[in-house]
Amino acid sequence: MRHIISILLENEAGALSRVAGLFSARGYNIETLTVAPTEDSSLSRLTIVTSGSDEVIEQITKQLNKLIDVIKVVDLSEAAHIERELMLIKVRATGKDREEMKRMAEIFRGRIIDVTDSTYVIELTGSGPKLDAFIQAIDAGLILETVRTGVSGIGSGDRILKV
Amino acid sequence: MMTGAEIVIRCLQEEKVDYVFGYPGGAVLHIYDELFKQDKVKHVLVRHEQAAVHAADGLARSTHKVGVALVTSGPGATNAVTGIATAYMDSIPMVIISGQVPSYYIGQDAFQECDTVGITRPCVKHNFLIKDVRDIAMTMKKAFYIANTGRPGPVVVDIPKDITAAKCKFDYPNDVHMRSYNPVVKGHLGQIKKAVQLLLGARRPMIYTGGGVILSNADKLLTKLTRRLGFPITNTLMGLGAYPATDPQFLGMPGMHGTLEANMAMQHCDVLLAIGARFDDRVIGNPENFASLPRKIIHVDIDPSSISKRVRVDVPIVGNVPDVLAEMIKLIEAEQGKTEIGDWWKEIEGWRSRQCMNYKLKNDVIMPQYVIEKLYEITGGNAIITSDVGQHQMWAAQYYKFDQPRRWLNSGGLGTMGVGLPYAMGAALANPDLQIVCVTGEGSIQMCIQELSTAKQFRLPIKIINLNNRYLGMVRQWQEMFHGSRYSESYMDSLPDFVKLAEAYGHVGIRVERPEEVEGALKKAFIEHKDELVFLDILTDREANVFPMVAAGKGLADMILAEDL
Numbered sequence: 040m041r042h043i044i045s046i047l048l049e050n051e052a053g054a055l056s057r058v059a060g061l062f063s064a065r066g067y068n069i070e071t072l073t074v075a076p077t078e079d080s081s082l083s084r085l086t087i088v089t090s091g092s093d094e095v096i097e098q099i100t101k102q103l104n105k106l107i108d109v110i111k112v113v114d115l116s117e118a119a120h121i122e123r124e125l126m127l128i129k130v131r132a133t134g135k136d137r138e139e140m141k142r143m144a145e146i147f148r149g150r151i152i153d154v155t156d157s158t159y160v161i162e163l164t165g166s167g168p169k170l171d172a173f174i175q176a177i178d179a180g181l182i183l184e185t186v187r188t189g190v191s192g193i194g195s196g197d198r199i200l201k202v
Numbered sequence: 203m204m205t206g207a208e209i210v211i212r213c214l215q216e217e218k219v220d221y222v223f224g225y226p227g228g229a230v231l232h233i234y235d236e237l238f239k240q241d242k243v244k245h246v247l248v249r250h251e252q253a254a255v256h257a258a259d260g261l262a263r264s265t266h267k268v269g270v271a272l273v274t275s276g277p278g279a280t281n282a283v284t285g286i287a288t289a290y291m292d293s294i295p296m297v298i299i300s301g302q303v304p305s306y307y308i309g310q311d312a313f314q315e316c317d318t319v320g321i322t323r324p325c326v327k328h329n330f331l332i333k334d335v336r337d338i339a340m341t342m343k344k345a346f347y348i349a350n351t352g353r354p355g356p357v358v359v360d361i362p363k364d365i366t367a368a369k370c371k372f373d374y375p376n377d378v379h380m381r382s383y384n385p386v387v388k389g390h391l392g393q394i395k396k397a398v399q400l401l402l403g404a405r406r407p408m409i410y411t412g413g414g415v416i417l418s419n420a421d422k423l424l425t426k427l428t429r430r431l432g433f434p435i436t437n438t439l440m441g442l443g444a445y446p447a448t449d450p451q452f453l454g455m456p457g458m459h460g461t462l463e464a465n466m467a468m469q470h471c472d473v474l475l476a477i478g479a480r481f482d483d484r485v486i487g488n489p490e491n492f493a494s495l496p497r498k499i500i501h502v503d504i505d506p507s508s509i510s511k512r513v514r515v516d517v518p519i520v521g522n523v524p525d526v527l528a529e530m531i532k533l534i535e536a537e538q539g540k541t542e543i544g545d546w547w548k549e550i551e552g553w554r555s556r557q558c559m560n561y562k563l564k565n566d567v568i569m570p571q572y573v574i575e576k577l578y579e580i581t582g583g584n585a586i587i588t589s590d591v592g593q594h595q596m597w598a599a600q601y602y603k604f605d606q607p608r609r610w611l612n613s614g615g616l617g618t619m620g621v622g623l624p625y626a627m628g629a630a631l632a633n634p635d636l637q638i639v640c641v642t643g644e645g646s647i648q649m650c651i652q653e654l655s656t657a658k659q660f661r662l663p664i665k666i667i668n669l670n671n672r673y674l675g676m677v678r679q680w681q682e683m684f685h686g687s688r689y690s691e692s693y694m695d696s697l698p699d700f701v702k703l704a705e706a707y708g709h710v711g712i713r714v715e716r717p718e719e720v721e722g723a724l725k726k727a728f729i730e731h732k733d734e735l736v737f738l739d740i741l742t743d744r745e746a747n748v749f750p751m752v753a754a755g756k757g758l759a760d761m762i763l764a765e766d767l
């Protein structure tokens with residue numbers, strides 16, 4: 040099953056590679072990983088999307104907690120949460136595809152943020168699966184480039200991950 | 203104002219470090235200069251950095267102190283990696299200080315530069331690269347704290363050369379607080395109560411303990427609990443000595459080369475109390491097979507990630523072993539009477555009566571098991587025994603009965619050949635009143651043989667028992683059993699004359715070739731040459747095998763006994 044794991048970690052050199060190294064050393068998979076400092080610049084917030092059986096996810100959280108630089112770990116997907124990912128996708132937009140692309144972007148609430156005679160860059164925000172759906176929905180032959188940030192997640196309501 | 207190098211040494215003094223094992227080089231010259239100017243911290247010059255880390259590790263295992271090693275950048279650090287990984291796998295508290303190229307050269311492929319923090323990251327509990335002289339004191343404090351609390355482990359502190367020359371005020375912190383590291387201590391009382399209820403209701407209970415009991419000094423409490431309950435107990439390879447091996451409740455070691463009674467009891471119990479052990483593949487065999495039998499498992503461990511990692515546990519108790527055991531004892535002592543498990547003991551005695559450790563003596567060749575039995579006699583069971591890795595390691599574990607903790611030092615997790623002699627050096631320095639014996643094989647001893655020189659320099663009266671079968675015996679045994687006796691590269695050709703080699707290093711060497719010579723040779727080594735290092739090169743039965751055996755991937759009850767062959 041797909042899980043979104045949120046980690047609060049010391050914003051120190053090497054801390055990110057400890058997390059990434061743990062995943063590769065123990066054979067856990069990383070679908071996406073995002074990291075950036077929080078409002079407190081001594082802390083980084085990291086979101087990992089991974090998948091595995093309940094046992095594997097339990098080990099992942101335990102092993103993460105064992106890392107000295109890790110302050111808190113929570114499996115967001117255990118309860119109500121919100122996830123968002125940003126995608127920039129460059130597509131060929133000529134002839135009749137031009138109108139069609141614009142229409143698809145609108146349906147998915149994307150925005151066209153760069154336009155040339157033959158291309159668009161579409162900006163799209165949403166859950167990982169929603170971005171996947173957009174890619175599925177358009178003609179694969181027209182995709183020139185995709186850039187995704189990876190998922191960021193946050194708990195709903197009173198679920199707060201803080202020091 | 204002090205230099206960074208001076209601060210490093212002052213930190214070691216503050217931590218009451220007696221011995222640092224190390225090897226100098228360009229990046230640590232300032233630190234060596236400061237070592238020279240003081241005499242509180244003694245430095246042991248090894249002959250290879252791997253041995254520096256192993257020796258510090260041996261000191262840590264045989265005491266309850268943090269082992270400290272000091273190496274230079276680049277090759278010094280890479281040579282240390284095997285030692286660090288070995289300590290990591292067995293959760294040994296250590297601080298390894300490595301020199302690094304000057305901070306302004308880092309990343310430029312400078313002479314003797316390597317990414318020490320990157321290379322060691324997967325095999326340390328934590329590591330640091332110091333970038334400011336003002337951080338040295340706090341980092342050293344944290345390093346010792348992290349190494350020796352929670353589940354212990356090695357910590358690497360990498361210090362660039364310019365930082366050791368820079369100056370600042372020295373102020374050693376009294377304590378340390380880290381928001382990201384708060385090891386648990388007390389176990390959850392509700393869980394402990396649940397565990398006690400299970401134990402008292404058991405009909406076929408079994409206690410299984412590992413290195414965690416030794417590392418946390420919980421042997422006395424374990425013994426008290428086990429005696430009070432009257433339950434059978436087994437100690438893993440890493441846990442030997444936690445419960446007296448000569449006590450009738452002790453069933454011997456479990457696992458691949460464990461006893462029939464220990465393995466059968468592990469397999470067929472209805473309640474298993476696991477303490478500071480991690481259900482290693484060499485201990486429980488095939489985990490699916492192990493889990494296929496119904497039994498309730500209680501698991502006490504300081505590391506939550508050890509719990510339910512390989513085997514699903516019914517009552518997990520995360521906590522410091524001594525605290526949890528003390529709590530359990532309190533609860534059990536409040537209960538009346540004893541659990542009635544007479545039938546279970548009868549069954550166990552049935553397995554025990556098969557005497558799976560019996561072996562056949564031979565008239566003309568020395569049986570390795572016999573050597574260990576004689577060694578046990580002559581040392582009164584009180585020596586610190588270190589071993590390398592292979593058949594000799596298993597025989598030492600099987601036939602030397604350890605009644606006390608910290609008397610058996612071996613690389614259980616990583617299985618590193620070459621640890622035996624350096625472990626003995628660390629143990630000898632830290633325990634000058636005990637006999638120190640290194641049980642090894644002609645393959646393993648050659649992996650750190652250069653340390654005979656260090657042992658001479660520091661006059662360490664280690665007794666080396668080289669069970670010389672002219673084979674990489676454990677490899678040969680597997681080839682015999684699982685690879686059609688094709689002895690691919692397991693033969694030790696062109697062995698040195700170990701007696702002459704020992705003599706060349708300034709030690710005593712004795713060759714032993716016949717069974718009737720064993721006792722005399724041991725006496726000579728332990729009595730006549732009490733204060734010297736003696737290398738006993740004992741030519742043993744070439745094709746003796748270690749039994750009982752559970753083949754890799756098999757279930758624990760699927761044992762090959764010597765009597766079956």
Ligand SMILES: Cc1ncc(C[n+]2csc(CCOP(=O)(O)OP(=O)(O)O)c2C)c(N)n1
Binds near residue numbers: 593618646
């Ligand atoms: C550094 C290292 N390399 C290889 C091995 C694999 N290995 C395990 S036991 C063994 C043979 C050891 O031979 P020896 O030291 O002569 O002991 P014996 O088994 O004959 O008692 C080998 C090669 C190891 N454990 N460690």
